[in-house]
Amino acid sequence: MNSVYLMSNISDQQAAKHHARSVTWQWIWGMLSIVLVTAIWGYSNVVIRQGEATIAPAILLWMRFGIGGLVLLPVLYRARITRRSWILGLGLGIILGMSILAQGWAMLSVPVDDVAFITALYVVFTPLGLAILQRKKPARAIGMSVVLSLIGVMLLVGHFTYELRSGIFWSLGAAVGLSAQIIGTRFLGQTISSIHLTGLESLGAAVAMTVVVVVQGVLFQVSDFALFRWNTADWAWVGYLALVATVVAVFLQSWGQTKISATEAALAFNMEPVWTALFALIVLSQGMTIVQIVGALCIVGSLTVVSRPHSTL
Incomplete structure (x- = not known):
């Protein structure tokens, strides 16, 4: 009897150890998957900057x-999505597309690594926006993060010219837009799956980029077969952004x-601007001064503070 009990106890211990290893x-x-996503997105910022040398930002994001929306279209076709979810999903996609376009415009006058750190402030703006919408007093950690992040931006940029002011404006606009998109996605994601939401937002962003392209008059160049004059590198950048940075990520x-x-996950996402700075150094040879590094660390610090459990709203 004792031997049976002993064998049962050993079996339970082995099962517990196996479960613990499995969870680990x-x-x-x-x-690792989240860190890989931040690396993919970090490199996509560099790809957008490279692509802007030969492709208008609106067309690149269009x-x-x-392409991302077309790849996910079959998934949406078979899904039972309400009209309200379609409208909200496409609307969030429009906000997403315009935010990333603003980020691309910022890169025309501000180094890509600086843009990445400033745009990452959406991590701070998101809980601040939620507090405003919920009519709650923002947590003390959010206030600390706002102050620390503003100090970081000033150190990161250093001096101000008209071009820099324009780039900083677009970067901050992108951060605010991404915050709105994240808040909307948080609520809409409770009713539809992530893959369906991604498809809707990709289509919405494509619609927004189409409007921008038409308004800018760039569509005339596309209709003149300019797309087919792109070299292999241009198409590789488009493929990376559409398939890897959108669908796979x-x-x-x-x-x-x-x-x-x-x-x-929130803490891991703070790695995106760090990856951008690393890839910008390797690919674009864009380095950072000691003061800029301190500014970047202030921004990362503000993201870390607001990502901690006690600041969750």
Whole structure:
């Protein structure tokens, strides 16, 4: 009898150890997937800057979201999505597209790594916006993050010219827009799946970029077969942005966030501007001074403070 009890106890211990190892590995793979997503998005900022040398930002992003939306269109076709969700999803996509376009415009006058750090302030603006919408007093950590991030922006930029002011304006506009998109996605994501929401937002962003392209008059160049005059590198950048930075990254993000906590995911997403700075140094040879590094660290610090559990609204 004792031997049977002993064998049962050993079996339970082995099962517990196996479960613990399984949970640990799930956490590791989940965290790695989120870090990979931040690296993909970090490099996409550099790709956008490279592509802008030969492709107008609006057309580059038009192709990105257009192709991404077409790839996900079959998924949307079979989905049972309400009209309200369609309208809200497309609206969020328009906000997303305009925000990333603003980020692209900022890169024309501000170094890409600086733009990435400033745009990352959406991590601070999002809980601040939620507090305003919910008519709650913002947590003390949010106030600390706002002050710290503003100090970081001033140190990062250093001096102000007309071009820099314009780029900073577009970067901050992108951060505010991304905050609005994240808040909307948070609520709409409770009713439809991540992959369906991604498809709707990609289509909405493509619609927004189409309007911008028409308004700017760039569409005439496209109709003149300018698309087919792109070289292999141009098409590779478009393919990377559409397939890797949009479809693959969103899949990895959705999968990874099921393996780790929301707080851990928020902290991991703070790596995106760091990756951008690293890739900008390697690919574009854009370095940072000591003062700029201190400014970047202030911004990362503000993102970390607001991502901690006690600041969650």
